[in-house]
Amino acid sequence: MKTIDALNVYYRDLNSLIDNSIETDSDITLKNIFGQRYIGRGLPKKAKLKIYGTPGNDMAAYMDGAEIEVFGNAQDAIGNTMNYGRIVIHGNCGDTLGYAMRGGEIYVEGDVGYRVGIHMKEYEEMNPVIVVGGKSGDFFGEYMAGGAIILLGLNLTKDEDMIGRFCGTGMHGGVIYLNGTPDKYRFGKEVAKSTNITSEDVLFLRKHIDFYKKTFSKQLNNLKIESFSKYVAVNKNPYSNMYCIY
Amino acid sequence: MLREGELRIPSGCSISGIIDKKGKKFNGEEIIKSITLMHDRSNGLGGGFAAYGIYPNYKDFYALHIFYENLSVKTQTDDFIKKHFDIEKVENIPTRSVPNIVNIPLIWRYFVRPRTQTCVSKENFIDEAEFTSRCIIKINTNCKGAYVFSSGKNMGTFKGVGYPEDIGKFFMLDTYEAHMWTAHGRFPTNTPGWWGGAHPFTILNWSVVHNGEISSYDTNRRFVEMYGYKCTLKTDTEVITYLFDMLVRKHNLPIEKAIKVVSAPFWDDIEREKSEEVKNELRSIRAVYANALINGPFSIILGCERGMIALNDRIKLRPLVAAEKNNRTYVASEESAIRVICNNPEKVWAPKGGEPVIALLEGEQE
Numbered sequence: 001m002k003t004i005d006a007l008n009v010y011y012r013d014l015n016s017l018i019d020n021s022i023e024t025d026s027d028i029t030l031k032n033i034f035g036q037r038y039i040g041r042g043l044p045k046k047a048k049l050k051i052y053g054t055p056g057n058d059m060a061a062y063m064d065g066a067e068i069e070v071f072g073n074a075q076d077a078i079g080n081t082m083n084y085g086r087i088v089i090h091g092n093c094g095d096t097l098g099y100a101m102r103g104g105e106i107y108v109e110g111d112v113g114y115r116v117g118i119h120m121k122e123y124e125e126m127n128p129v130i131v132v133g134g135k136s137g138d139f140f141g142e143y144m145a146g147g148a149i150i151l152l153g154l155n156l157t158k159d160e161d162m163i164g165r166f167c168g169t170g171m172h173g174g175v176i177y178l179n180g181t182p183d184k185y186r187f188g189k190e191v192a193k194s195t196n197i198t199s200e201d202v203l204f205l206r207k208h209i210d211f212y213k214k215t216f217s218k219q220l221n222n223l224k225i226e227s228f229s230k231y232v233a234v235n236k237n238p239y240s241n242m243y244c245i246y
Numbered sequence: 247m248l249r250e251g252e253l254r255i256p257s258g259c260s261i262s263g264i265i266d267k268k269g270k271k272f273n274g275e276e277i278i279k280s281i282t283l284m285h286d287r288s289n290g291l292g293g294g295f296a297a298y299g300i301y302p303n304y305k306d307f308y309a310l311h312i313f314y315e316n317l318s319v320k321t322q323t324d325d326f327i328k329k330h331f332d333i334e335k336v337e338n339i340p341t342r343s344v345p346n347i348v349n350i351p352l353i354w355r356y357f358v359r360p361r362t363q364t365c366v367s368k369e370n371f372i373d374e375a376e377f378t379s380r381c382i383i384k385i386n387t388n389c390k391g392a393y394v395f396s397s398g399k400n401m402g403t404f405k406g407v408g409y410p411e412d413i414g415k416f417f418m419l420d421t422y423e424a425h426m427w428t429a430h431g432r433f434p435t436n437t438p439g440w441w442g443g444a445h446p447f448t449i450l451n452w453s454v455v456h457n458g459e460i461s462s463y464d465t466n467r468r469f470v471e472m473y474g475y476k477c478t479l480k481t482d483t484e485v486i487t488y489l490f491d492m493l494v495r496k497h498n499l500p501i502e503k504a505i506k507v508v509s510a511p512f513w514d515d516i517e518r519e520k521s522e523e524v525k526n527e528l529r530s531i532r533a534v535y536a537n538a539l540i541n542g543p544f545s546i547i548l549g550c551e552r553g554m555i556a557l558n559d560r561i562k563l564r565p566l567v568a569a570e571k572n573n574r575t576y577v578a579s580e581e582s583a584i585r586v587i588c589n590n591p592e593k594v595w596a597p598k599g600g601e602p603v604i605a606l607l608e609g610e611q612e
Binding site: 011033034035037053054056057073075076092094095111113114137138139164166185 | 283284286514518561562565567580581582583585586594596598599
């Protein structure tokens with residue numbers, strides 16, 4: 001296992017250092033990370049990164065199978081257009097997490113910012129998943145086209161809301177699972193609560209919640225699968241009639 | 247080549263701010279370190295800082311920082327200043343040579359007091375601050391090639407064309423002690439870049455650093471210009487500065503109401519308010535000050551005498567992170583830019599869109 005001290009290392013130098021290192025040693029620990037961008041961009045399956053500090057924007061952009069574990073908070077646009085792999089964040093995460101994500105999994109222990117899962121999508125066997133332990137900002141699942149987002153809403157105080165407003169605005173595919181049923185005004189008009197929770201949904205939730213518990217060493221005895229609600233797009237193709245009249 | 251003011255620029259930038267709420271002073275090294283970490287958010291076409299509490303020996307004088315393009319406009323401006331102000335001290339703002347900082351204008355600083363007996367009169371509702379702000383607007387409009395880029399008391403801004411870390415070095419900010427610093431790294435995408443167009447933008451003790459673009463600029467501009475302001479640079483940030491000066495200084499709105507004006511709640515959120523009183527107040531604010539609503543993506547840090555306020559647009563289209571440790575509040579575009587100067591903050595949070603971070607000096611009420 002190789003350790004890189006990233007203090008005062010410019011992001012480009014750091015990222016080429018990582019590229020070079022995985023040729024010989026695929027397990028890399030990064031220390032003293034302060035905002036370096038694009039860490040783990042396009043990284044292939046064999047690489048495993050442990051990151052201590054605050055990785056910068058667009059971490060794991062276009063990631064292609066690597067595993068990244070962050071011990072600290074992450075910033076904006078994490079997992080931008082990532083294809084395969086897994087990101088685990090022991091902390092909070094900023095805005096546009098999983099931006100246009102195409103595959104792989106992201107687990108966030110705490111809260112996330114605005115526009116999480118914006119335009120994430122799925123294709124055949126590629127089904128991206130984001131699991132968030134705490135609360136989220138506005139526009140959760142905005143323009144979502146595929147994949148799944150699970151929001152556990154753990155440890156909220158009385159005056160905290162699990163989601164903000166405009167959840168699922170412009171959504172036309174994928175699934176959002178929320179631990180509870182927030183007021184209707186918080187959702188966009190393109191998303192609706194589904195009454196059809198199947199055994200597959202339950203298995204799916206259980207699998208990812210179990211992984212969350214294990215990864216972040218939590219008991220979560222009070223967390224009940226039955227209290228989750230499922231939200232899907234009202235229309236798979238809402239804009240198809242916008243430019244032509246049949 | 248088109249100059250600043252002849253061209254409108256969409257921009258994306260970096261901002262950072264630190265305040266010690268007990269008023270303890272510290273030099274500019276920390277704020278430079280914070281803004282330097284976000285180097286790649288800017289492109290070398292603008293950097294700047296605002297520092298509060300730096301002129302304790304001249305705290306009763308307005309400190310005018312002025313860029314001049316040539317000596318003849320300086321002579322013209324000097325005549326104007328002498329006519330309207332008593333000058334306590336005039337000097338070059340000290341700078342050191344930095345390789346990347348070029349095309350440097352003449353940079354002067356004046357500590358002045360309005361000539362009260364001739365210029366300021368209660369009958370005409372003109373106090374010192376109003377008089378001074380009018381004079382500054384006059385200089386910026388009429389003296390071509392002169393630009394007053396700072397005009398507060400016991401505070402100053404330092405800005406120019408370059409990366410913020412180079413601008414900080416150039417202005418020797420390590421030699422100034424302030425209880426509050428804000429900083430900006432600029433990324434104007436189409437600008438020719440001029441020193442006056444860098445952030446912060448100021449009027450009197452107000453300073454604004456801004457990341458984003460104000461799509462309501464022209465509506466806001468027309469509104470403030472009805473109250474005597476003149477937007478000389480066509481950049482959106484300038485109008486934010488004037489809006490706050492107008493709302494708080496001229497219209498006597500409490501700062502938290504001024505924030506509601508520029509970042510008003512959505513109508514349907516107002517309708518859901520439980521208290522009729524709050525509901526009516528918000529309705530009135532939106533009705534009276536419809537033209538002062540700032541629309542478009544922004545995160546700003548507003549500096550004033552009383553402290554520091556950071557604010558996002560209502561749907562948070564630009565990043566903003568805040569942290570607290572001991573007596574200090576930090577805000578920045580990126581969390582790493584706070585952590586690099588603040589080890590283990592007690593609290594770190596991402597403010598919601600439209601919800602301000604208000605960090606005032608002790609003894610100041612919200």
